[in-house]
Amino acid sequence: MSELINLEAVGRQYKESRAAIARRVIVCGGTGCVANGSLKIFAALKKELEGHNLKVVLELGHDVCGGDVFLSHSGCQGFCQAGPLVTVEPDDYLYVHVKPEDVKDIVEQTLVGNRPVTRLLYKDPATGSAFEKWHDVPFYKRQHREILGDCGNIDPEDIREYIAKGGYEAARRAFTEMKPQQICEEIAASGLRGHGGGGFPTGKKWTLTLAEKSDKKYVICNADEGDPGAFMNRSLMEGNPHRVIEGIMIAARAIEADEAYVYVRAEYPLAVQRIRKALADAEKAGILGKGVFGSRHNILCHVMEGAGAFVCGEETALVASIEGLRGMPRPKPPFPAQSGLWGKPTVINNVETLGTVPLIILEGSHNYRTLGTQGSPGTKTFALTGHVVNTGLIEVPFGSTLREIIFDIGGGVIDKHGKIDPNGFKAVQIGGPSGGCLVEEHLDMPLDFDSIKPTGAIIGSGGLVVMNRDTCMVQVAHFFMRFTQNESCGKCVPCREGTKQMLALLDDIIHGRGTLEKLELLEQLARAVQIGSLCGLGKTAPNPVLSTLRYFRSEYEAHIFQKRCPAGQCKALAVPEILADRCKGCGACLRKCPVGAITGEKKSPHRIDPKVCIKCGTCAQACKFNAIVGV
Amino acid sequence: MGNTQTTEPTDGLRKFEKVCQIIDKYNRDPSKLIPILQEVQHEYRYLPEQVQSYIATSLGLSSARVFGVASFYAHFALEPKGRYVIHVCDGTACHVKGSDGLKEALFDLLKLSDSKKTTNDMLFTLETVSCLGACGLAPVMTINDEVHGQMTPAKAVELVKAIMEREQGK
Numbered sequence: 022m023s024e025l026i027n028l029e030a031v032g033r034q035y036k037e038s039r040a041a042i043a044r045r046v047i048v049c050g051g052t053g054c055v056a057n058g059s060l061k062i063f064a065a066l067k068k069e070l071e072g073h074n075l076k077v078v079l080e081l082g083h084d085v086c087g088g089d090v091f092l093s094h095s096g097c098q099g100f101c102q103a104g105p106l107v108t109v110e111p112d113d114y115l116y117v118h119v120k121p122e123d124v125k126d127i128v129e130q131t132l133v134g135n136r137p138v139t140r141l142l143y144k145d146p147a148t149g150s151a152f153e154k155w156h157d158v159p160f161y162k163r164q165h166r167e168i169l170g171d172c173g174n175i176d177p178e179d180i181r182e183y184i185a186k187g188g189y190e191a192a193r194r195a196f197t198e199m200k201p202q203q204i205c206e207e208i209a210a211s212g213l214r215g216h217g218g219g220g221f222p223t224g225k226k227w228t229l230t231l232a233e234k235s236d237k238k239y240v241i242c243n244a245d246e247g248d249p250g251a252f253m254n255r256s257l258m259e260g261n262p263h264r265v266i267e268g269i270m271i272a273a274r275a276i277e278a279d280e281a282y283v284y285v286r287a288e289y290p291l292a293v294q295r296i297r298k299a300l301a302d303a304e305k306a307g308i309l310g311k312g313v314f315g316s317r318h319n320i321l322c323h324v325m326e327g328a329g330a331f332v333c334g335e336e337t338a339l340v341a342s343i344e345g346l347r348g349m350p351r352p353k354p355p356f357p358a359q360s361g362l363w364g365k366p367t368v369i370n371n372v373e374t375l376g377t378v379p380l381i382i383l384e385g386s387h388n389y390r391t392l393g394t395q396g397s398p399g400t401k402t403f404a405l406t407g408h409v410v411n412t413g414l415i416e417v418p419f420g421s422t423l424r425e426i427i428f429d430i431g432g433g434v435i436d437k438h439g440k441i442d443p444n445g446f447k448a449v450q451i452g453g454p455s456g457g458c459l460v461e462e463h464l465d466m467p468l469d470f471d472s473i474k475p476t477g478a479i480i481g482s483g484g485l486v487v488m489n490r491d492t493c494m495v496q497v498a499h500f501f502m503r504f505t506q507n508e509s510c511g512k513c514v515p516c517r518e519g520t521k522q523m524l525a526l527l528d529d530i531i532h533g534r535g536t537l538e539k540l541e542l543l544e545q546l547a548r549a550v551q552i553g554s555l556c557g558l559g560k561t562a563p564n565p566v567l568s569t570l571r572y573f574r575s576e577y578e579a580h581i582f583q584k585r586c587p588a589g590q591c592k593a594l595a596v597p598e599i600l601a602d603r604c605k606g607c608g609a610c611l612r613k614c615p616v617g618a619i620t621g622e623k624k625s626p627h628r629i630d631p632k633v634c635i636k637c638g639t640c641a642q643a644c645k646f647n648a649i650v651g652v
Numbered sequence: 653m654g655n656t657q658t659t660e661p662t663d664g665l666r667k668f669e670k671v672c673q674i675i676d677k678y679n680r681d682p683s684k685l686i687p688i689l690q691e692v693q694h695e696y697r698y699l700p701e702q703v704q705s706y707i708a709t710s711l712g713l714s715s716a717r718v719f720g721v722a723s724f725y726a727h728f729a730l731e732p733k734g735r736y737v738i739h740v741c742d743g744t745a746c747h748v749k750g751s752d753g754l755k756e757a758l759f760d761l762l763k764l765s766d767s768k769k770t771t772n773d774m775l776f777t778l779e780t781v782s783c784l785g786a787c788g789l790a791p792v793m794t795i796n797d798e799v800h801g802q803m804t805p806a807k808a809v810e811l812v813k814a815i816m817e818r819e820q821g822k
Contacts, residue, residue: 053788056799101788249743252785287690287727288784290797328686329726331782345685347724406745406787413788450744484787486744500747504782510724615757615809635760637753637805 025315026307028184028193035185041087042078044132049106049173051097051259052252052291053413058121059105065124066092066107073128080179090132096260096295098173099414100160103143108155115155116141146410146432146441160411163429165392167400168376169416172260177295180302183263189308191379192270196314199382201231204275208378211386212398217243217334217371218455218481219557220397220470223378226368229358230276233366238278241362241369242269243339244285244292247331248453249504251484253402254372256414258285258292261376262299266322268375270313271382273320276368281322284339287329297324331454331508335556336361336369338510349510350556371482373402393419397469401483408435408445408489420467423449423459427487437491438642445489448572452481454501454508455561457568458494477568479561493590494573495580499527501565505558516559519550523566532593535581544570592636595651599640601626603648610640610649668706670695675710682711685721689728698729726781734770734777736815738795740808743783745790750804754791755780757805761812775819776812 039045048054048063070077070090078088098106103117107127114137116127126138142151143158152158166172175182183189195204209224230238242265246254258265269281283300285293300322303309311319325343332338333348340362342348361367377399381389390398397419403426406412410432417426427434427449434445448458457478459466466472470480488497506520526543529535547563554560570577579587586594599610599619604626611619611627618634621627629640634652641649674691678684688707693699699722708718722728740746740755755778759765762776770777786792789801793808800811 052784052786052799053801056786056789056792056801101786104788246785247782249747249783250745250787251783252787255785286785288781325687326690327725328690328728329781330724342686343683345683345721347720404787406790407748412745412790453744484744486748486787488748492748497748500744508782613806615805616760635753635756637757638750639753639757639805642804 028189031181031306032185032187035081035181038081038086039091039185042081042091043089044112045091045093045110046127046132047093047095047098047108047110047174049096049098049104049108050094050177051101051104051173051256052289053097053101054104054106055291057104059119061121062105062107062119062124063092063094065121066127069124069128070132073133075128075132081181093176094178095173095175096177097256097414098260099166099169099256100158100411101413102411103413107141112137113154113156114138115143115152115158117143159432160413160415160430163425164416165400165418166416167380167392168264168373168402169257169260169414171264172257175261177260177262178298178302180263180299180306180308183261187383188263188379189267191382192267192274192308193314195271195274195382196316196318199274201275201277204271204382205231207386208275208381211381211389212396213374213377213381213389214397214470215371216373216377216401216482218248218452218479220480223370223374226358226370227272227275229356230366230368233359235366237280237363237365238276239362239365239367240269240272240276240278240281241336241339241343241367242281242283242372242375243334243336243369244283244289244296244372245327245334245339246286246289246372246482247334247508248455248482248484250404250406250450250486251453251482252404253414253483255286255289255292257372257376257402258289258296262292262296263303264376264379265296265372266299266303266309268370268378269322270309270320271378272368272370272375274313274318276366278368279319279321281320282343282362283322283324284333284343285324285326287326293324293326300324330510331504332510332556332558335558338556339369340367347510349512350558352555373483394467394469396471401468401480403483403485405431405485405487407449407485407487408492409433409487410435410441417468419469422465422467424464426468426485427464431487434487434489436489442489446487447490447492448488448494450486450488450497450565451484452479452564453484454505455479455557455564456481456484457564458497458572460572477564477571479564491588491590493531493586493588494569494576495527495531495586496588496590498566498569499524499531502527502562505562509558509562513553513555513559515550515553516555516562519546519553520559520562522546523550523563527566530577530580531586531591533580533584533591535577537581540577540581589651592652595636597629597631597634597636597649597651599627599629600648600650603646605646605648607645609643609645613639613643615639668703671703671706672710675707680711682713685711685713685718686725689718689722693728698732701730731770732774734774736776736795738776738778738793738812739781739784740778741782741784741786741790741792741794742780743785743787743790745787746783746792749790751780751791753805754793754803754808757809758812761809775816 075089107116338348357367436442606624
């Protein structure tokens with residue numbers, strides 16, 4: 022048995038060494054900001070600070086040594102649109118779109134001069150006024166970051182900081198002060214429901230698994246976040262991996278399991294790396310492993326990387342994948358609670374569900390219920406993307422409305438040129454390939470598991486893709502159908518063949534070959550696939566089609582009867598053209614065209630050769646005069 | 653192991669040495685087939701048929717079972733890939749923000765298509781992936797795992813052209 026860890030002492034010691042340093046600069050190290058060059062900014066900051074003879078501390082030591090600036094990385098801070106992000110504590114300044122050349126000003130003005138660099142602060146796009154503190158920025162101000170809380174504030178690679186923030190205290194309680202039954206009851210009382218999309222009561226799942234008598238049980242953390250347009254799980258694993266591990270530990274204690282798997286998508290290399298490091302650190306610290314917190318319980322935790330199959334998000338397929346088989350679902354019952362991994366009782370929970378668990382154990386189920394609605398307590402994270410000003414990772418209580426999310430937090434809808442368009446909202450796609458569309462009339466509906474049901478959409482795992490009026494809804498349906506058709510595992514015929522035929526029918530419609538009969542056949546087939554498929558993938562695959570048909574039938578009809586795409590997106594139905602009366606002959610389009618399809622003399626109207634044009638739309642983006650149509 | 657390879661030149665033996673190490677690392681456990689294939693692919697950049705058969709024999713599985721798994725998961729490549737693997741993200745957010753334009757501009761530049769994914773000189777492989785989880789920066793593409801966000805067709809072409817020039821200069 023490794024030496025027993027004293028959480029309180031580790032936390033106190035960390036806080037003391039932290040308190041000896043006046044300022045902390047946090048550079049966002051989430052996937053989004055890294056892609057935008059945040060690692061270069063980190064290096065530049067370090068160099069610049071040292072050039073000013075400031076003592077830079079990169080890792081807090083085990084003794085109080087002091088220094089001028091504590092420079093660290095964080096996981097995703099959420100505001101990906103404005104990245105790379107840099108925050109300064111304790112001033113709480115948030116600098117957005119930081120470039121390496123801005124580093125000099127940050128050091129000289131803020132770290133030496135004690136004042137904010139005004140030009141780097143976030144400014145309201147409408148009024149132009151700057152926000153000095155990060156928590157005043159509308160994007161953050163209207164959120165309730167309970168699950169994401171420390172994600173973005175702490176160094177995800179330092180277990181001591183997690184402990185200093187109260188981390189692993191819930192796990193300690195679960196192992197030393199609570200009985201499994203008690204944990205299950207507490208989670209059940211909180212009303213926590215599966216955040217991965219299913220919405221199944223977590224407490225019930227655990228109670229059922231605890232009731233099974235078996236010499237071996239497993240916990241699986243489902244981090245196979247396959248929904249296109251969703252990155253909540255990635256961000257939590259990158260930003261606060263210990264929170265997820267703590268949730269896994271509590272789940273294991275609750276069902277009396279001693280082995281756990283984290284099944285992560287291989288598309289998330291940074292999340293894999295962070296979770297592996299966090300596991301190793303937790304083991305080294307004596308938190309994971311043998312005799313957890315001095316109890317007689319052991320926990321062994323493995324990481325398994327997925328291999329690129331969306332269907333593995335389905336729990337029985339995920340189990341098959343861990344067992345080294347093709348990831349194909351099997352009929353339920355038996356449910357994994359009875360017969361899961363290697364035939365043993367298994368609890369499978371989503372990353373976010375497990376990330377919520379420590380919060381409930383620490384603060385009590387009653388507290389957890391203060392946010393959210395009666396049927397869906399607590400908060401939910403969403404990946405807000407698409408045609409919206411502020412894209413990023415957000416967290417709001419269940420029951421918040423789309424209007425709050427899109428217009429207050431998201432800052433409104435943008436047109437194809439990236440400008441705010443007050444009337445631009447067309448729909449929001451929620452729930453990924455299993456979900457559907459919500460439209461104008463749903464903007465004020467509370468978002469929770471139950472109230473969304475009648476709309477034909479689902480909360481799903483939390484992908485919210487905002488679409489402006491230039492989006493073709495038939496194309497959206499086609500996009501999701503292509504996705505599910507691709508990802509269908511092929512086990513059952515209605516899903517394998519049905520999605521293929523549905524895709525072919527949608528293909529006909531967007532290529533101008535649609536007929537009324539084909540539309541009717543599409544609807545019929547959609548119902549058949551829904552009823553006839555085995556697993557969730559097939560059962561929900563027709564949802565995007567049915568949902569777009571329900572709210573945007575006229576768009577389908579325009580494609581079929583008038584051979585016209587109302588949004589001007591379907592290339593087969595569009596002819597690229599430069600409007601001579603609007604074209605100023607500036608040459609911006611000509612220079613940007615990647616295939617050289619545009620010709621014309623300076624200051625006279627240009628032309629597009631439709632035979633050469635690949636309809637990529639670059640010219641229309643480059644044109645300042647809206648002279649290009651049909652691409 | 654080696655006995656089955658006696659008719660092969662010593663090169664052949666050495667070829668499987670690394671595979672053997674990987675299989676041993678996982679204690680020849682058939683349930684670890686996926687991580688084994690992942691590591692082997694990391695080594696060879698794809699899963700040659702011979703190697704798949706070798707793994708099957710070593711784990712006591714049928715070749716069909718190994719091929720079944722290798723062909724099921726999108727990450728396993730059954731054909732060699734180019735030196736630069738470009739992934740154009742086609743997740744929902746990227747799609748609505750114009751990832752098709754990126755793909756087509758690159759198809760055009762590299763003379764590739766949905767059925768021909770690797771250039772003849774084995775320099776580039778272009779694939780679409782369903783979601784890279786960097787939706788905040790849509791549209792996104794990666795070149796050998798390096799993420800490039802907020803792309804336009806012109807920027808994508810520029811990036812790839814820069815690589816082509818660098819490679820020609822070598």
